[in-house]
Amino acid sequence: MAISKEDVDGLVAAARELRDEGSLEDCAAVAEACNHAMDAGAPLSITQPTVELLAACRARIPQDDKWQADLLGLESVAWHHRYRRTGVDEDLRRATVAIDMACTLTGPGHRSHHRLRAQQALIHSLRPGSGAVPLDVLREAVEACDPNPRNHAVNLLNLAGQLNLRYLATRDFSALDEAIDLAERALALDSRTDDDDYPWRLLWAGQLYAKKGHDTRNPPMLKKGVELLQKAVTQLPPGHSFLPGLLNQLGAAMHAHSRLSGPGDAARSELTVAIHMMRAALRMTDPTVPDYPTFASNLAMALAGLSKETGDPSLLDEAIDTAEKGSRAAAASPTARDAETLTPVTGLLRSMRDRDDSAAAIQALSTSFDGSHRLAAVMAGQLGAGLAARAGDWETAAQLTLRAVEILPHATSEALSVADREKGLSTIATSLARDACALVLRTGGSADQALQALETARATLVGQALARRSDADLDPVRALAPHLADQMRELRADLAQVEDAPYGPAADRRHRLTNAIHEVTRQIRAVPGLEDYLRAPGTDVLRQRAGAIPVVTLNVSDYRSDALVLRAGEETSVVPLPDLDLHDVTGNVQRFTTATAELTRWPAPGPAAAKKHQQVMREVLAWLWEAVAEPVLSALGITSAPRDGGLPSRLRWSATGPLTLLPLHAAGLPDVPGACVADRVVSSYTPTLRLLGDASSPVAGTSRREGHLVVPVPRSSLMPHRPLEGAGREAAYVVSTVPGALPLPEDAVSALAVRAGLRGARGVHFACHGQSDAQHPSRSQLVLRDETLTVADLMTERLDGLELAVLSACSTAHAGEQLPDEVLHLTSAFRAAGARHVVGTLWETGDRSAAEFTKAFYASLGALPCDGTRGTADDRVAAAVHRAVQQVRAQQPSPRAWAPFVHVG
Numbered sequence: 044m045a046i047s048k049e050d051v052d053g054l055v056a057a058a059r060e061l062r063d064e065g066s067l068e069d070c071a072a073v074a075e076a077c078n079h080a081m082d083a084g085a086p087l088s089i090t091q092p093t094v095e096l097l098a099a100c101r102a103r104i105p106q107d108d109k110w111q112a113d114l115l116g117l118e119s120v121a122w123h124h125r126y127r128r129t130g131v132d133e134d135l136r137r138a139t140v141a142i143d144m145a146c147t148l149t150g151p152g153h154r155s156h157h158r159l160r161a162q163q164a165l166i167h168s169l170r171p172g173s174g175a176v177p178l179d180v181l182r183e184a185v186e187a188c189d190p191n192p193r194n195h196a197v198n199l200l201n202l203a204g205q206l207n208l209r210y211l212a213t214r215d216f217s218a219l220d221e222a223i224d225l226a227e228r229a230l231a232l233d234s235r236t237d238d239d240d241y242p243w244r245l246l247w248a249g250q251l252y253a254k255k256g257h258d259t260r261n262p263p264m265l266k267k268g269v270e271l272l273q274k275a276v277t278q279l280p281p282g283h284s285f286l287p288g289l290l291n292q293l294g295a296a297m298h299a300h301s302r303l304s305g306p307g308d309a310a311r312s313e314l315t316v317a318i319h320m321m322r323a324a325l326r327m328t329d330p331t332v333p334d335y336p337t338f339a340s341n342l343a344m345a346l347a348g349l350s351k352e353t354g355d356p357s358l359l360d361e362a363i364d365t366a367e368k369g370s371r372a373a374a375a376s377p378t379a380r381d382a383e384t385l386t387p388v389t390g391l392l393r394s395m396r397d398r399d400d401s402a403a404a405i406q407a408l409s410t411s412f413d414g415s416h417r418l419a420a421v422m423a424g425q426l427g428a429g430l431a432a433r434a435g436d437w438e439t440a441a442q443l444t445l446r447a448v449e450i451l452p453h454a455t456s457e458a459l460s461v462a463d464r465e466k467g468l469s470t471i472a473t474s475l476a477r478d479a480c481a482l483v484l485r486t487g488g489s490a491d492q493a494l495q496a497l498e499t500a501r502a503t504l505v506g507q508a509l510a511r512r513s514d515a516d517l518d519p520v521r522a523l524a525p526h527l528a529d530q531m532r533e534l535r536a537d538l539a540q541v542e543d544a545p546y547g548p549a550a551d552r553r554h555r556l557t558n559a560i561h562e563v564t565r566q567i568r569a570v571p572g573l574e575d576y577l578r579a580p581g582t583d584v585l586r587q588r589a590g591a592i593p594v595v596t597l598n599v600s601d602y603r604s605d606a607l608v609l610r611a612g613e614e615t616s617v618v619p620l621p622d623l624d625l626h627d628v629t630g631n632v633q634r635f636t637t638a639t640a641e642l643t644r645w646p647a648p649g650p651a652a653a654k655k656h657q658q659v660m661r662e663v664l665a666w667l668w669e670a671v672a673e674p675v676l677s678a679l680g681i682t683s684a685p686r687d688g689g690l691p692s693r694l695r696w697s698a699t700g701p702l703t704l705l706p707l708h709a710a711g712l713p714d715v716p717g718a719c720v721a722d723r724v725v726s727s728y729t730p731t732l733r734l735l736g737d738a739s740s741p742v743a744g745t746s747r748r749e750g751h752l753v754v755p756v757p758r759s760s761l762m763p764h765r766p767l768e769g770a771g772r773e774a775a776y777v778v779s780t781v782p783g784a785l786p787l788p789e790d791a792v793s794a795l796a797v798r799a800g801l802r803g804a805r806g807v808h809f810a811c812h813g814q815s816d817a818q819h820p821s822r823s824q825l826v827l828r829d830e831t832l833t834v835a836d837l838m839t840e841r842l843d844g845l846e847l848a849v850l851s852a853c854s855t856a857h858a859g860e861q862l863p864d865e866v867l868h869l870t871s872a873f874r875a876a877g878a879r880h881v882v883g884t885l886w887e888t889g890d891r892s893a894a895e896f897t898k899a900f901y902a903s904l905g906a907l908p909c910d911g912t913r914g915t916a917d918d919r920v921a922a923a924v925h926r927a928v929q930q931v932r933a934q935q936p937s938p939r940a941w942a943p944f945v946h947v948g
Contacts, residue, residue, distance in 0.1 A: 059096075067110050071114065113155050121138075123169075126169070127333050135169055139167065157183055165201065199232075203223075213458065251268070252271060265296065294324065343365040343366040346361050359395060457538075461835040485603055497699070509875055520570075523572055534560050535560070586610065593679060595694060622670040625700070632701040640886075642660075643886060668710040676724070696729075698728075706942040725921050770810040809852055819859070821838070841877060843877040845873075855869040924944065
């Protein structure tokens with residue numbers, strides 16, 4: 044125990060001695076020390092003398108004395124600490140009664156008014172069904188700037204603590220950033236090393252920095268957290284009640300830092316010291332303390348890590364024993380923290396030791412779906428599925444994966460920024476959608492079930508943008524539940540006002556509105572006939588939307604790879620792709636992207652190097668033909684190019700995983716006439732089948748739009764050394780060729796002007812630089828004169844009725860390696876925002892290729908016939924892109940020149 048029997052006896056004796064005649068200041072100090080002791084594991088019996096001391100003090104002073112409220116606040120803390128240990132409702136009731144009485148005695152002028160109201164909000168949040176702590180109360184306490192530095196620090200860290208809980212539940216990095224800022228403010232209040240509360244403030248700042256450093260894989264930030272925690276340890280005397288928690292936090296932070304530092308003696312030494320600290324923390328902590336399971340879990344994982352590093356099996360045995368102790372403590376404590384994590388941790392550790400017996404680990408991970416942290420539940424499902432697959436239990440693997448798929452859409456709250464949702468998905472969903480699809484097929488499921496699983500779990504961010512970009516989805520709701528339709532419309536309008544708020548009260552409101560939207564969505568789905576509101580559309584609906592044009596979804600997974608073919612009036616068919624191995628895909632994609640990067644860099648490679656990289660591109664495209672394109676086209680009966688030289692039939696591709704980075708329309712054998720996708724079909728792409736609805740139905744808002752906006756950016760202050768000499772000429776050509784062209788003057792190309800123009804134009808042509816961020820695709824951007832237009836910006840736009848967007852910029856259709864199944868890039872962002880057709884590029888294009896393509900595209904678009912129907916209008920755009928690509932191909936046979944141009948729609 045951190046608190047010895049002698050310490051407890053001394054506190055009890057002091058409480059009894061001061062009860063009748065001690066000063067109020069001394070009584071409050073002893074009561075606070077007793078509360079700290081209870082929190083650190085002192086016997087529950089210490090509560091009674093603490094409460095009796097406070098009651099005796101209150102009896103000695105008038106009812107209107109300012110000390111009455113402060114003493115009641117301390118009594119509430121005593122019962123609260125007891126409740127954290129016992130989970131008994133009566134303890135929580137007493138804590139609530141005491142704090143409510145305290146608050147009735149305080150007004151706005153009372154010295155403790157804001158602090159006690161914040162404490163009241165925290166206590167009330169513990170009651171069943173009470174919901175989250177109202178952060179506005181905690182913010183008021185912070186804004187009041189209590190003149191007592193200690194009280195002000197408490198208020199700052201109360202708010203920081205709740206924001207940290209928000210982050211842990213939702214991965215809202217803006218909440219974590221604000222929490223860090225609050226902790227820094229608390230540290231700055233008083234840096235005296237003899238201040239008893241200074242180590243507590245260091246602890247908060249250190250653990251928050253460590254958390255962000257770990258979750259963003261930022262070693263310097265994580266190191267800062269370690270240093271703050273180390274400083275806190277040096278400030279505490281032996282036996283202090285904070286010491287166990289501080290040692291555990293420091294050990295966990297050092298463990299995380301050692302993992303980011305990579306293998307080596309220094310990292311191993313740091314991990315050894317971390318384990319020593321965490322062992323000490325666990326020894327000092329009574330199993331009845333709510334933090335005991337957390338301490339045990341952290342130590343167990345660190346021991347397992349060192350066992351793996353050193354090959355010492357005794358460390359793994361100790362890890363399992365430690366996790367089991369934590370599980371027993373959690374089972375005996377109704378208020379234990381992180382109790383739900385220990386069962387899967389124990390199972391996982393056992394599977395590491397007994398590799399032939401993973402049943403216990405799989406069963407343990409299966410129980411993790413009942414936890415409140417959805418991100419953790421998704422990860423547990425994937426981990427359990429992986430273990431089941433390794434054991435050959437495909438049915439269990441499929442079941443666990445599908446359960447994770449069901450949770451995923453709820454694990455990325457729209458209360459977060461697009462960047463934060465992207466970070467969360469990069470942690471939990473790099474292959475979930477593809478694995479679910481493959482496992483459904485592997486266990487005998489239908490193609491429709493496999494496609495439904497894939498669509499539910501991929502392109503999550505695109506799906507969210509689609510769901511809220513217009514109120515068209517509310518039409519059926521208006522017919523059956525008009526009051527719910529009105530509520531949803533009002534909530535969406537309110538949410539749009541605070542979508543970009545970084546943090547603070549506006550961010551709190553964004554979370555409240557998002558929760559309200561989720562509740563209204565639940566109510567709508569409870570209405571008969573609206574059960575599937577905002578869910579991924581079923582395959583029957585997708586078939587209808589696809590129309591006569593086949594849609595080929597290419598799914599690549601460790602478990603199997605297939606093409607799923609969807610078209611109206613037919614059952615979804617499966618074309619197995621046995622030669623499409625995920626390892627080969629990853630390797631070939633790496634070869635291809637390296638080659639294109641080398642061929643487009645400046646200065647340009649020499650002739651020999653360029654020839655080598657072009658050969659790599661041809662080899663990968665030949666492999667893509669043999670492993671993917673030729674089997675698919677043959678299954679569709681497309682075995683040759685049109686004999687009359689006419690326009691081929693259309694085909695839509697929807698790739699997954701690393702395949703999203705390759706030009707499927709360019710797959711082919713370089714020396715075999717007609718053995719190329721571009722010779723046999725007119726290719727279009729769709730990032731997700733959910734976008735098919737926009738490509739096959741009339742679009743609201745078209746009649747209100749007119750003109751073709753032209754945005755030239757030959758020079759940008761953001762890229763002063765890379766002018767685009769051809770951008771001005773290209774824009775002038777479009778203006779002279781396209782009826783109704785609306786040129787934006789070069790000196791007026793601001794983000795505000797462009798976004799305003801997009802909302803009124805029927806079409807748009809960008810001639811500018813594009814930048815793709817492979818690791819953080821939501822940051823990919825079109826470079827304007829002095830600003831940028833990012834994917835994240837576009838995801839908040841509503842561009843219904845924008846018929847055509849031509850993005851004559853580099854890499855506008857390049858999906859990031861970090862989240863390939865989100866297919867998140869500038870082209871898909873325009874589609875998600877409402878653009879019906881988008882023309883983009885997979886990699887950096889040369890001036891000559893871009894100019895040739897633009898001229899050929901607009902010339903073809905104007906020459907192709909149209910009978911005025913939606914179908915022929917769509918065919919014209921796809922055919923114009925195809926003909927322009929073929930024209931560039933005829934002039935410049937290297938795939939580097941003609942293959943980057945793609946049609947999405």
